[in-house]
Amino acid sequence: MDEQRYSRRDFMQMAGVGGLVFASGLPGCATYGQSRPDFNFIQLSDIHWGYDNPKVNPDSKGTLRKAIATVNNLEQPPDFIVFTGDLTQTTDDPKVRRQRLREFRDMAAELKAPKVLFFAGEHDASLDRGEAYQEIIGGPLYYTFDHKGVHFIVLDNISDPAPILGAKQIEWLKTDLARQQPDAPIVVLTHRPLFSLYPQWDWATRDGMAAIDLLMPYKNVAVFYGHIHHEHHHMTGHIAHHAAQSLMFPLSPVGTAPQKTQLPWDAAQPYKGLGYRTVQATAAGTPQRMQELPVKA
Amino acid sequence: MRRFAHNLAATAAIAGVAGYLLAAAAHGAAAGERIALVAAKFTFSQPEIRLKKGRPVTIALTSPDFMHGFSVPDFNVRADVVPGKAVEVTFTPDRSGRFAFLCDNFCGEGHDHMSGFLIVTDD
Structure with a gap:
């Protein structure tokens, strides 16, 4: 397996562009057909509703609302919005877990988009294997959907405390992929990194390589995930993996702290390190693009 | 007589x-050395364990409350620590330095802080 790690600068240089917008390894960069319409979607991640540490985020109750207000006023509204897990801060109390999920659900309902999709993170679902999440948010823990010619696959690597995908889900993925053409544009959405980014900080999926191996024969695959609370880009062979920022607290990147660290609030630069992502599928012949957007004070 | x-x-x-x-x-x-280590929400009984490079060590793990994980990714060592069962992992650190160990089964509110370090010295 040709596995490489890139800094953000390297990744942008590789893509040949600078600034916040850069060509990604998204499916369809080379093969996106003339007949496929443009669309964009938004990735919101790691909301951790219920988190309370003013030294890290003194606006823990307002940050998501600010992001929602910004998204609702975007010049180019998204076709859909997806929350990539850790909607709530974990709690050992099942009643509080349900309350946090309900509060989150009610706030997310304020988003103005044709479609809002969800899946769980380990904070939402590991302690009860997704029971409260499915009761309040609803829907299965892993699923697929198609949008304007792109096949989206949501993988669950969090409802087992292990954390694993598990043999049943890997078999399900194999069956789903068997129905796709080798050049089909495929986007995988998941919470934890599928590759072993840094297992020393629990940034891995134990059997994630099984999923990557299944995806490898497909030419146009990109993975969007959360969990690590900062922007990160990585290639496993031709498959690009893009981690998103959090909307509650940033975590130190690997190599910048001896331990996994929640970065303290910077009063001079409020909301620094927090944000969300827009992903654009542009017209045929031009690459698809991503943009990391900050939370505005 | x-x-x-x-x-x-x-x-x-x-x-x-x-x-x-x-x-x-x-x-x-x-x-080699034998070290008892208790994994309980949300700490290990020893946050730092001192070992010698090249000397085998057996970590004898127990848990009173949850199936925690014990993982030392740098030495490719891991085990599930099932409550009520004695679990042992034996390995030989082949490098000196400071290496993280952690619970890698999500166990609750304090899971993110349930970790420690192996301090491996040359002599």
Whole structure:
């Protein structure tokens, strides 16, 4: 397996562009057909509703609302919005877990988009294997959907405390992929990194390589995930993996702290390190693009 | 005669204990160090464990409350620590330095802080 790690600068240089917008390894960069319409979607991640540490985020109750207000006023509204897990801060109390999920659900309902999709993170679902999440948010823990010619696959690597995908889900993925053409544009959405980014900080999926191996024969695959609370880009062979920022607290990147660290609030630069992502599928012949957007004070 | 028998029995007993101790010492030398470690929400009983490079170590793990994980990714060591079961992992650190160990089964509110370090020295 040709596995490489890139800094953000390297990744942008590789893509040949600078600034916040850069060509990604998204499916369809080379093969996106003339007949496929443009669309964009938004990735919101790691909301951790219920988190309370003013030294890290003194606006823990307002940050998501600010992001929602910004998204609702975007010049180019998204076709859909997806929350990539850790909607709530974990709690050992099942009643509080349900309350946090309900509060989150009610706030997310304020988003103005044709479609809002969800899946769980380990904070939402590991302690009860997704029971409260499915009761309040609803829907299965892993699923697929198609949008304007792109096949989206949501993988669950969090409802087992292990954390694993598990043999049943890997078999399900194999069956789903068997129905796709080798050049089909495929986007995988998941919470934890599928590759072993840094297992020393629990940034891995134990059997994630099984999923990557299944995806490898497909030419146009990109993975969007959360969990690590900062922007990160990585290639496993031709498959690009893009981690998103959090909307509650940033975590130190690997190599910048001896331990996994929640970065303290910077009063001079409020909301620094927090944000969300827009992903654009542009017209045929031009690459698809991503943009990391900050939370505005 | 009675005194001779008593001395003989005492000598045999001492020899037996000495033999046991010698055998235990020999076993210990082969197996290396043995360290007991309790994994409980949300800490390990020893946040730092000091080891010698090249010397085998057995970590004897127990948990009272949850199936925690014990993982040392740098040495490719991991185990599930099932409550009520004694779990042992044996390995030989082949590098010196500071290496993280962690619970890698999500166990609750304090899971993100349930970790420690192996401090491996050359001598």
